[in-house]
Amino acid sequence: GFAEADAVVEDTYRTQVVHHAPLEPHVCVVNWEGDRLTIWESTQATFRVQQGLANILKIPLNKIRVINYFMGAGFGSKLGIEKHTVMAALMAKRLGRPVKVVTPRKDEFLAMGNRPSSVQKLKVAAKKDGTLTAISLWSVGPGGAYRSGSAYLGTPAREMYRCPNVRTKEYTVYVNAGPARAMRAPGHVQAFFALDSILDDLAEKLGMDPLDFRMKNIAEIDQVRRRPYTSKRLKEAYEAGAKAIGWYERRNKKPGQGKGPLKRGIGMASQIWGGGGGPPAFATVEINRDGSVVVRSGSQDIGTGTRTIVAQIAAEELGLDLDRVTVVIGDTGVCPYGPTSGGSITAASLTPAVQAAAAEARDRLKEYAAVLLKVEPDQVSYEPGRFFVAAEPSRAVTFEEAAHKMGNNMIVATGARGPNPKGYTINSFGAQFAEVEVDVETGRVRVLKVVAAHDIGRAINPLTVRSQFEGGIMMGLGFALTEERWLDPQVGRQVNANLHEFKVPTIAETPEIEVIIVSEADTKANTVGGKGIGEPCIIPTAAAIANAVYNAIGVRVKELPITPDRVLQALGRV
Structure with a gap:
């Protein structure tokens, strides 16, 4: 791969x-009633907590109820059973009274996980026409003092772009510091950040526009599994994002060409992620005699709007107004199994x-409508709000009338998530474009605008989709510019274990954000056609900002966060 290349870049x-x-720390309330244990837990994995407690305490699952009606985010730090929950259960048993445990903010930083740091050595190569010929990645990162997460990061190098020769070597090492965990x-x-930075440099060495270079190397099939995608609209995302940011009109043709101390630049980066979900996942739909509906599932709403989209899907399938549907989730005592909320699968x-x-509940209600209409059920059709005789549409009964016919009966229908399609890969794709302003006298970087153009299948609720993107982009901005764990090099203690000094971005740093969804329902992936978006929205942000900074000042910052001192060092001013 490298031997046949016309250009090679290594860095x-x-x-x-x-x-x-997360704004809400880890918290639980535990109570015993005889031999039955109830836990109110802030978790991304309601059923996983139940199973973990059953394993540790050696008690049956039907004696443990885990409730998580609302929570204040987790981002991967709340994906399973925690030590403090087990200790709370043991203390409550011994004391004979409820116990509440809330982790202090300092402990959130020290003990509840992190996104590990990385050192990435990349070597990439391409032909004169921009065709990638080789990608080589060597990376290392800390797993913490004990293994709870990894620092592996080779998937984008293997899967994002079409390239015949890819080699990745990834290492996770133990260090005397807090544990790594999955993080968004x-x-x-x-x-x-590393891959799209070096590809920009390779494109420049070839004399190509970075976006055109990526267009040249779009992978039409899964590069690892050698099979087609259920859908892929990455090219449309590139085109829509470029148009919205004014890529070809406004981007500096020569990096750093602006005049004066305030220099502007535009950069972009790509995204690939899974998010196709899969079984097991179950839900029940109950129709009451007054026509009201209750939907139950044990999955949890971690702040992403799961309740809303569950109500939408049920209301759409039943042809009802949203206010006729009540959703009960996050309760192992009254709900069937629901998936863990991680990996953008919910x-x-x-x-x-x-x-x-x-659909099953509606079909069963059709039998009661058929009785009222005095025909066989297979002669009855349905449209929103009413059942009617297919051969005589004027003969009809309302949804409520059919439900009232049940008397004291009720309909309880169960649905299960089917398998993913064989022979296909389900991925989401996208690109983000960032415009920044860099003060070359102070080194300060200000993000002016981010355009996020993504292929996520069906956007079930456009408002919650936008909310997810806004939150993810702001988290990515923090990773790019402000957030960093500081350890005292002499004693190894973290010195900024608080929200004041950790520098999470605030509303003052929020840029203009434009979200463009280029996809429609991907019904090959699943019957609803949606894919997860919790993680795609953060993936390209830091890389796009880094490339925009390079376009603004003409020198590459190769270490995150891009703080004023690093900008000035890159410019040779300190």
């Missing part, structure tokens, strides 16, 4: 340790199960 990139920093798109955020796993349960 080293570094990223920092950052923390999840683990590995991908660090990896794309929507794609859960909504097909809800859709199936709602």
